[in-house]
Amino acid sequence: MSFDESYTTPDGRTIGGVLMEMRNITLRFGGVTAIKDISFDIRQGEIRAIIGPNGAGKTSMLNVINGFYHPQEGEIIFRGETRRRMRPYEAASQGISRTFQNVALFQGMSTLDNIMAGRTLKMHKNFFWQMLRYGPALQEEIEHRKVVEKIIDFLEIQSIRKKPVGSLPYGLQKRVELARALAAEPSLLLLDEPMAGMNVEEKEDMSRFILDVNDEFGTTIALIEHDMGVVMDLADRVVALDYGKKIADGTPQEVQSNQAVIDAYLGVAH
Amino acid sequence: MFYREAGQYKTSYKEDSAIFPILQDRIAIWFYLAVAFVIIPLFGSEFLINSVMIPFLVFALATIGLNILTGYTGQISLGHGAFMGVGAYSTYKLVTYFPDTNVVVLILLSGFFSAAVGMVFGLPSLKIKGFYLVVTTLAAQFFLEWAFIRIPWLYNYNDSGAIEVPQREVFNIIVTGPDASVLSRYFVVLSIVVVMTWIASNIIHGRIGRSWMMIRDMDIAAELIGVRPLFAKLSSFAVSSFYAGVAGALMVFLWLGAAEVESFDVNVSFQILFMVIIGGLGSLVGSFLGAAFIWILPIVIRAVPRIMGMDINASTVEQLNFMIVGALIVLFLIIEPHGLARMWAILKQKLRVWPFPY
Numbered sequence: 001m002s003f004d005e006s007y008t009t010p011d012g013r014t015i016g017g018v019l020m021e022m023r024n025i026t027l028r029f030g031g032v033t034a035i036k037d038i039s040f041d042i043r044q045g046e047i048r049a050i051i052g053p054n055g056a057g058k059t060s061m062l063n064v065i066n067g068f069y070h071p072q073e074g075e076i077i078f079r080g081e082t083r084r085r086m087r088p089y090e091a092a093s094q095g096i097s098r099t100f101q102n103v104a105l106f107q108g109m110s111t112l113d114n115i116m117a118g119r120t121l122k123m124h125k126n127f128f129w130q131m132l133r134y135g136p137a138l139q140e141e142i143e144h145r146k147v148v149e150k151i152i153d154f155l156e157i158q159s160i161r162k163k164p165v166g167s168l169p170y171g172l173q174k175r176v177e178l179a180r181a182l183a184a185e186p187s188l189l190l191l192d193e194p195m196a197g198m199n200v201e202e203k204e205d206m207s208r209f210i211l212d213v214n215d216e217f218g219t220t221i222a223l224i225e226h227d228m229g230v231v232m233d234l235a236d237r238v239v240a241l242d243y244g245k246k247i248a249d250g251t252p253q254e255v256q257s258n259q260a261v262i263d264a265y266l267g268v269a270h
Numbered sequence: 271m272f273y274r275e276a277g278q279y280k281t282s283y284k285e286d287s288a289i290f291p292i293l294q295d296r297i298a299i300w301f302y303l304a305v306a307f308v309i310i311p312l313f314g315s316e317f318l319i320n321s322v323m324i325p326f327l328v329f330a331l332a333t334i335g336l337n338i339l340t341g342y343t344g345q346i347s348l349g350h351g352a353f354m355g356v357g358a359y360s361t362y363k364l365v366t367y368f369p370d371t372n373v374v375v376l377i378l379l380s381g382f383f384s385a386a387v388g389m390v391f392g393l394p395s396l397k398i399k400g401f402y403l404v405v406t407t408l409a410a411q412f413f414l415e416w417a418f419i420r421i422p423w424l425y426n427y428n429d430s431g432a433i434e435v436p437q438r439e440v441f442n443i444i445v446t447g448p449d450a451s452v453l454s455r456y457f458v459v460l461s462i463v464v465v466m467t468w469i470a471s472n473i474i475h476g477r478i479g480r481s482w483m484m485i486r487d488m489d490i491a492a493e494l495i496g497v498r499p500l501f502a503k504l505s506s507f508a509v510s511s512f513y514a515g516v517a518g519a520l521m522v523f524l525w526l527g528a529a530e531v532e533s534f535d536v537n538v539s540f541q542i543l544f545m546v547i548i549g550g551l552g553s554l555v556g557s558f559l560g561a562a563f564i565w566i567l568p569i570v571i572r573a574v575p576r577i578m579g580m581d582i583n584a585s586t587v588e589q590l591n592f593m594i595v596g597a598l599i600v601l602f603l604i605i606e607p608h609g610l611a612r613m614w615a616i617l618k619q620k621l622r623v624w625p626f627p628y
Contacts, residue, residue: 097494107487117492120477
């Protein structure tokens, strides 16, 4: 399999060339090295899982991808261009959006407003029209409302549209967060433990939504997950980290049978 | 029974996104406006208009200003008393330099000066939050108070060191100065407050208002979604100080008639902050309720012994007043920490299901 060629998965999806490539990324916090010389790539249209035990550097990796942390060494190549040091909102404007390990919704706002918030970067009408809430500003608001309603339909959260998100159960909050990330129409969607703390039914729902998003919008997804069953079922390729180092990279089956991964998860007899 | 949206179907997103989607709310708004524009001027006494309504509206406007910053953007400020001062002093200078220009225009223009000052003192908010920001805005308060005293140019080198409002006419009606009638001043204040409240509501319900609330609720997530903290925070400081500045200009030019630095001291900042907190953070209705609570309630309490024919001397009434208002503030905040606006919302929610709550 050549690197830049597209190929078709067994279930009929087309995986394109490399969307984002991480080259020799090293990230240090003072004396602590969170990520050490990691390289991997994310291909167009695939679901890429990042796994590893607690403290392996998975979330740090995600934070590097969306510009929240700046690695000391290494480079990130996104859409064929080496990315300069940037602020998170610049990453967002390039089409990278994400969800958080601990739900990071805007608690004081309704579900609808939270998802509308996800479209912030798509809205441009200036302050003057905003003041009047008339003409172009109102039109823009309504156009984006239509898009948001499609996402609401897609994720089946119609009934909680006007509810304040703080009052929603955890599983639904996670779903609203996914909706908010989707509202930005990302080309790369980062999901940080989308199924943490969910029961089996909720996990099944969430898995279905992730697959649907990938399938219908062709969104490239990078996700961190601890539930190995979910990872094996969803991911096209898996990268495994341990203590900030890459220990395995490949298809779920390859990674699953990799001795270093098994050791990392189960421990090694000394 | 009467307040309920059953049967009001929305057939477009435009209707559903309206600021008052429920018919009864729209009727209520027109009713309040009618009371303010018609009934109070027709039947209100001069005392009611001059000492109750005008200051209430002025403080409500200042409270909306601070609410934009504190309630919607989550940045606390103790400098808003001084920002009101910036509005007042800059209006004074503008009136001096442009004596023939419409004074209402100058009052609104003065907002831009306080917006600029507010933005400068809002710069620390990019790095610091919470209590630390309180300290820097307090520094703004003290610095500006110093400037109001020490820069005599600001009060035209008066011997008194105070702003003395000159007489100005708008469409041949005297609106400022000692000869302006109560009603003309009231209508100017009311119109400005109504229009600016409407604008505030529009901004808050749009993209910019949402970006403010995103910063308030979860600034990291907001940045990852694409809000620039610099722009969101500074625009909030600017709009907020603009409102404070216009409120300060109205306070001096259309209510007090003269003012010196004490009119904008830190107590005013505290008073506005109390109005915001008691009214409800992040609520425009709350801004009015909070201003009413802090300004009108003491007046009502003072009037009670007189109405009931009790012979209590004035200083006792004043002492009682402080005790009652203080106790009520504590009581209200214990019952509903989110302020009067939340009580109002709960009341409306109850009203929707009344009389069959199950």
